[in-house]
């Protein structure tokens with residue numbers, strides 16, 4: 220019998236990075252990367268940005284194309300979901316009936332868009348709501364963003380706002396409905412949320428914030444129009460509805476084989492699940508971070524998926540180091556980039572530093588003066604390097620002098636040495 | 638042909654300077670060991686100026702998605718970059734930095 224190799228379920232960001240890293244670290248046995256999507260692993264961030272703007276049908280931005288997969292001798296199985304994991308025999312079963320044995324298994328199954336709860340709507344469940352997670356979703360959405368179309372976006376998180384910005388650039392009329400008290404409730408300081416909101420308003424976005432949707436009326440053959448009714452009784456007519464109300468970790472396989480779950484697949488500091496032969500990485504897993512103790516966190520961010528994929532590969536080969544990369548993400552809307560390194564909610568004091576061209580940095584300090592996060596907004600050319608230096612300060616547990624942080628004349632890089 | 642870039646002390650130690658020549662853009666580095674190197678100016682992942690990045694020792698980190706290159710060889714060191722940077726010879730004479738194009 221063939222010797223069992225490394226098996227990865229989910230050919231997305233984390234899965235693809237793990238596969239390459241296994242080779243880079245010298246694993247010479249089999250690597251099988253199994254994905255339910257038909258495409259070779261591709262980047263998701265462009266799906267809400269460039270992919271919606273490009274005049275021609277965009278092609279996916281591949282992380283690993285056919286050639287690279289071959290070069291690294293990764294066996295890639297496309298368009299085939301894994302349907303079960305047999306932990307006793309260490310095999311996975313595929314939808315086409317195949318069984319593959321594993322020495323170590325990585326779950327990199329990502330997350331799925333949270334569905335809009337059922338609302339009274341012509342008596343049937345919500346139809347016509349679009350979600351954005353895959354390349355296929357982006358292609359369909361791109362076709363709908365035609366000049367003059369009325370687009371309603373439910374949810375003012377990153378995906379909703381990036382789609383809003385792309386739709387505006389495509390000449391659509393955009394309304395954003397958010398039930399929470401402000402936009403970008405998760406992981407972004409209020410100061411940045413305000414700047415982003417102003418920018419969207421200046422571009423013509425109509426915000427309805429702090430209000431819920433009571434009913435949805437979908438157009439039918441009688442020629443009626445699509446409309447939403449809000450809690451205050453106002454109605455919004457629309458041509459297309461896009462829903463971006465968060466994502467739910469894809470844990471169904473893990474659940475059915477009895478792995479421990481808690482807001483995702485629970486992993487320890489090495490990214491091992493409750494079964495030591497099975498690891499998890501990326502959007503699907505929750506973990507404790509040494510810099511942010513006392514809370515299990517789950518991230519939905521590109522860098523984290525990469526870093527965890529890479530880390531899981533080394534853990535699968537026996538390395539015991541804890542995963543400790545500082546969380547980092549970015550979002551692009553219009554000409555603005557926002558970036559956050561660290562976890563803003565662990566801070567209690569915020570210090571602002573004004574940079575050139577109206578760009579701003581915010582330093583988030585914990586009660587004990589430790590820098591727990593740095594966030595910034597503006598032209599990426601102005602903020603990116605500063606955020607990166609901030610990230611190193613966060614990583615080292617620095618307690619910088621607040622006055623120095625706020626003073627643009629003090630070079631941040633000097634604080635690294637201090 | 639050797640082209641004059643700048644005075645040697647115009648680049649801080651462990652830092653990088655953007656240098657535009659005709660219609661091309663370059664990044665010229667000074668390492669922590671006080672050596673000078675030059676590469677193409679744009680990251681090979683997306684068109685982003687590496688001169689906005691962070692130099693650490695002899696590594697440049699692109700600030701856009703944190704890809705890394707060795708400035709001495711141009712070698713791509715960390716995802717998402719996978720294509721190496723083109724490098725150019727550099728010399729320092731009488732306190733002036735030149736690159737050869």
Ligand SMILES: Cc1cc2nc3c(=O)[nH]c(=O)nc-3n(C[C@H](O)[C@H](O)[C@H](O)COP(=O)(O)OP(=O)(O)OC[C@H]3O[C@@H](n4cnc5c(N)ncnc54)[C@H](O)[C@@H]3O)c2cc1C
Pocket residue numbers: 228229230231232233234253254255256262263264265266267299300301302327328329330351352353378469472500501502503518519520521522524547548549550551
């Ligand atoms: C539109 C969009 C824009 C984004 N923009 C940004 C951004 O600007 N900045 C940022 O930091 N992050 C961004 N992100 C987040 C980032 O893309 C994700 O965090 C990252 O893709 C997560 O990687 P992953 O490998 O965990 O999951 P994914 O990339 O989702 O990959 C998981 C894969 O597993 C497959 N799968 C699931 N179950 C099975 C099964 N049973 N069998 C086989 N295959 C299975 C899925 O089909 C999927 O292909 C964005 C995400 C989206 C959707």
Ligand code: FES
Pocket residue numbers: 680681682683684685699700701702703704717718
């Ligand atoms: S543009 Fe340089 S890493 Fe992406």
